[in-house]
Every structure is written in structure tokens, then in C-alpha cells.
Amino acid sequence: MDVSPTLPPGFRAAGLCCGLKDDGAFDLGLILADQPCTAAAVFTRNHFPGAPVLLGRETIRGGVLQAIVVNSKVSNVGMGEPGLVNASRMAHAVAENYQVDPGHVLVSSTGVILQRLPISKIEAGIAACADLLGPDPLPAARGMMTTDSYAKAVTVKAGEATITVLAKGAGMVAPDMATMLVYALTDATFSSSELDALLRETVDQTLNMLSIDTDTSTSDTCAILASGRVSVDRTEFATALHNAFVQVTEMLARDAEGATKLLRAVVTGANSAADAKTFAKALIDSPLIKTMAYGADPNVGRVLMAIGKCVTCEIAADAVQITINGTVVYGEGKRTDFDEEAMRNSLSGDPVEISVLVNHGPHQATAYGCDLTESYITENAAYYSS
Incomplete structure (x- = not known):
């Protein structure tokens, strides 16, 4: 069953403009869980992954996440050690402002490659999100946008559980796991190993079958977080997750750069x-x-x-x-x-x-x-x- 986009119980999100975009459009998104969640993620296979991807691969090894922070406009790719330092600073800014373990923060950046990240603006924006956190996923989805024409989020039910998926794409989309960023949030109960298998199977059938221009981004990231509040039937949940990802995949295709259908x-x-x-x-x-x-x-x-x-x-x-x-x-x-x-x-x-x-x-x-x-x-x- 599909419902209007809303976050599962136990999750909050916010978005704002921290000054990366000159036109005042949102350029920062934050997703925060009330408690650590079991988690899994897959990333780009491009040979030049961004600093957030390199950090994220290490972060997800523990199978636990509590927050996701995303900036748009600048992708933090190809910036060497300073890029890694800035990605880490984003994670620590979330940790310090929201009392979470920095090792439980997934960082993503999307935008122009080979430009320095304005980290001070992002750190200030992360702190400013505190007064904006709420159950609506769309402000965070707006903060992820580059050339997308609208913020993308879908919510479906799987028994008593809720699944909400936020996404951005538009161009440079040919995943092999657009820049493509996709985050699935649920209050269902799963181990991190179960989530990993489920995510990989779902991505393989949906997002990895999406191609806008055959260009695989340096920043592609897809993650799933489960807060463990609700028990679910595994088959029913897998079907609901697949359906949500199909919806998101088709939204990304329809809203690709210049696309009309x-x-x-x-x-x-x-x-x-x-x-x-x-x-x-x-x-x-x-x-x-x-x-x-x-x-x-x-x-x-x-x-x-x-x-x-x-x-x-x-x-x-x-x-x-x-x-x-x-x-x-x-x-x-x-x-x-x-x-x-x-x-x-x-x-x-x-x-x-x-x-x-x-x-x-x-x-x-x-x-x-x-x-x-x-x-x-x-x-x-x-x-x-x-």
C-alpha cells in the first residue's frame, strides 16, 4: 500500500540552504534516527570514487547508522587528503550537534567534480538543521537535488512497517552497484546482514537497471536503515521494498536531464x-x-x-x-x-x-x-x- 511521503516513526529529516547555491535553493539534507539502526549500503564502482564514498565504505563495515548528511552543488571528488578530511568533518559536525557516534554517520556529496568543498558553510548548516527536523522527508530530498526538477520520496507499507525512500538523480546515471543517491528508511526489524542481502538484490533488479546517459557517477550511494521497532514478514517486506524502488527508479528516469518520457x-x-x-x-x-x-x-x-x-x-x-x-x-x-x-x-x-x-x-x-x-x-x- 502506498501512502503520502512521510518518515517512519523514529526518523526525522531537515533540509536548508547553507550557502553553496547562489540562488538560495536547498543544498543540504539531514536524516536522523532516534537510535542507532542496523544498516547496509552499496556504492559506485567508478575508479574515482568521491571522498564521501571512501569514508562510507569504512563506516558501513560496522552495519550500524544513525544519521545521513548530504550536500549538493559540490561532490568532493578528486580532492585528495583534504577531501577525506572534509568528509570526516561533516560526520563529526553531525555527531557533535546531535549526540551520535561519528562512526554512525553516512556522508554523501553530489555536484561538480574537482571543486573544493565549502566545509565551514556545511558545518554551520548542519547545526542549523536542529530547529527544522520533522517527519517530512521532502526538505532533505530537496537538499540532495542538483539538476532534478523536484524532490523525490515515496512511502509504502509492509504490514505494520513503513518504508520511505528518498532519491535524487537527473544525470550521470548508469549505476553499477546519477549522481544517484537513494536512502531507504524503515521501522522494520532486520539484521545488517539481512539488509545487505535484501538491498543488493533489490538494487540489482531496479536501480542497476536504470540508465540515463551510460555515465556511472563517482558518488553513487544507496543505503538502507532499519530501526527495529516492528516485526515483519520477510517476503512481504521484500515485495514492498522492491515496489518502492521501482517507483523511485521510474521517477529518476522520468526526471532525467532533458527527458520528456x-x-x-x-x-x-x-x-x-x-x-x-x-x-x-x-x-x-x-x-x-x-x-x-x-x-x-x-x-x-x-x-x-x-x-x-x-x-x-x-x-x-x-x-x-x-x-x-x-x-x-x-x-x-x-x-x-x-x-x-x-x-x-x-x-x-x-x-x-x-x-x-x-x-x-x-x-x-x-x-x-x-x-x-x-x-x-x-x-x-x-x-x-x-
């Missing part, structure tokens, strides 16, 4: 899970398919091209069937006699869903992306100086 690729019949994922990712990553969706151009041969170039995957030509928004456009080795004008109208809508049967196997995968527009180029051409 969600692109969803569903692959079935693959001989292996790896093949299914490769096919699905090939569809959403193809610039020709992304521009086909944007221009509502029924050039469906581009779909055949995209799956055909997956040369390491097994494909059965006699089995291949391509369906776009419910209309079969290819099957039995040839194009079907579909109505091009009707297809053009269909492609003008949101979402665009491409379903492909690739073989006679049991595996399937869904990938999420968006169209490619002139606005993506405009936004990224000016991002450094914006």
Missing part, C-alpha cells in the same frame, strides 16, 4: 539472467531508440538492431517478437502490418514500453531509461558554470 524495456525468454539484463540495457542505452521515443518516430527497426548487436548473448531468430506499447511490430522473422500513424501517436505518449521476446528461455529483465532530447545537451553543456 519514461522508456521501459521488458525482455523475456532469455537463456540466462545475464543475457536478459544485457538485452534490456542495450534497448534503453541506444541513442537511436531514445531519439525514436522522443521524436515519436515509428522506425522500429532500431529495436531489432539494438538486440542484434548483443553478440555475446544467445538469441533465437525464430522466437524474436517485438512489441511496442502493446502493438506487435515484429514477429516470425518479419515486420508486422502495424499502423504507422497509430504507432506514431502511441510513441507520443508516456511511457514508451518496448517488450522483446528473445529466445525460448525462462529469464527476464526490465530496464528503465528515458528519451534523449536537445535539452540534455543544453543542460550538460552549461552544468559546470551553472
Whole structure:
């Protein structure tokens, strides 16, 4: 069951502008639990991780978190030892102001790479959050935003437990665990090892199947905190968490830089899970398919091209069937006699869903992306100086 975004009992959040953004937009978010929580996290696999990621990998080894602090505008990447010192200062500022262990604070930064973090402004902002803490997750989500057009948070129920997920993305999104930052909070009871397994499985099926521009950020972070107030059915919780992450994944895709619509690729019949994922990712990553969706151009041969170039995957030509928004456009080795004008109208809508049967196997995968527009180029051409 979905409900309006609100934090689970035992969590509070705040957001504000601490002076990193010249326009007064929020640039700092804080999430605070009333007590230490079991936790798990996954991070970017980019070879140049930001200082907060390096610190976070060490922090999460203990399997316990009580706070998350995030700044936007500056990513604290590629700054050497001073960057690590500043990430640690953020954790200690939270610890000193809110009486938590600095080793239980997860730090994230997102924004321009290779710029010095204005740490004094952030420290002052962390202290100022004290008067703003409350049950609404959206102020903290606003503090995480870079080129996102709106703050993203969803809340779902799993029995008596509440799950709330905060996220930001927009560009440089091709996770391999956007900058993509995602934080799941729950009052359910789990061990840190259970959370780790659950998070990795959920991320693998959702966020790791999201690609906006194939660029894997230096700062990607996804974490889950469980306060242990409520007992839950494991299967019911896993389903609810998956559904929440699907919602967030589709929100991130729809709100990508310059995007006008969600692109969803569903692959079935693959001989292996790896093949299914490769096919699905090939569809959403193809610039020709992304521009086909944007221009509502029924050039469906581009779909055949995209799956055909997956040369390491097994494909059965006699089995291949391509369906776009419910209309079969290819099957039995040839194009079907579909109505091009009707297809053009269909492609003008949101979402665009491409379903492909690739073989006679049991595996399937869904990938999420968006169209490619002139606005993506405009936004990224000016991002450094914006």
C-alpha cells in the first residue's frame, strides 16, 4: 500500500540552504534516527570514487547508522587528503550537534567534480538543521537535488512497517552497484546482514537497471536503515521494498536531464539472467531508440538492431517478437502490418514500453531509461558554470 511521503516513526529529516547555491535553493539534507539502526549500503564502482564514498565504505563495515548528511552543488571528488578530511568533518559536525557516534554517520556529496568543498558553510548548516527536523522527508530530498526538477520520496507499507525512500538523480546515471543517491528508511526489524542481502538484490533488479546517459557517477550511494521497532514478514517486506524502488527508479528516469518520457524495456525468454539484463540495457542505452521515443518516430527497426548487436548473448531468430506499447511490430522473422500513424501517436505518449521476446528461455529483465532530447545537451553543456 502506498501512502503520502512521510518518515517512519523514529526518523526525522531537515533540509536548508547553507550557502553553496547562489540562488538560495536547498543544498543540504539531514536524516536522523532516534537510535542507532542496523544498516547496509552499496556504492559506485567508478575508479574515482568521491571522498564521501571512501569514508562510507569504512563506516558501513560496522552495519550500524544513525544519521545521513548530504550536500549538493559540490561532490568532493578528486580532492585528495583534504577531501577525506572534509568528509570526516561533516560526520563529526553531525555527531557533535546531535549526540551520535561519528562512526554512525553516512556522508554523501553530489555536484561538480574537482571543486573544493565549502566545509565551514556545511558545518554551520548542519547545526542549523536542529530547529527544522520533522517527519517530512521532502526538505532533505530537496537538499540532495542538483539538476532534478523536484524532490523525490515515496512511502509504502509492509504490514505494520513503513518504508520511505528518498532519491535524487537527473544525470550521470548508469549505476553499477546519477549522481544517484537513494536512502531507504524503515521501522522494520532486520539484521545488517539481512539488509545487505535484501538491498543488493533489490538494487540489482531496479536501480542497476536504470540508465540515463551510460555515465556511472563517482558518488553513487544507496543505503538502507532499519530501526527495529516492528516485526515483519520477510517476503512481504521484500515485495514492498522492491515496489518502492521501482517507483523511485521510474521517477529518476522520468526526471532525467532533458527527458520528456519514461522508456521501459521488458525482455523475456532469455537463456540466462545475464543475457536478459544485457538485452534490456542495450534497448534503453541506444541513442537511436531514445531519439525514436522522443521524436515519436515509428522506425522500429532500431529495436531489432539494438538486440542484434548483443553478440555475446544467445538469441533465437525464430522466437524474436517485438512489441511496442502493446502493438506487435515484429514477429516470425518479419515486420508486422502495424499502423504507422497509430504507432506514431502511441510513441507520443508516456511511457514508451518496448517488450522483446528473445529466445525460448525462462529469464527476464526490465530496464528503465528515458528519451534523449536537445535539452540534455543544453543542460550538460552549461552544468559546470551553472
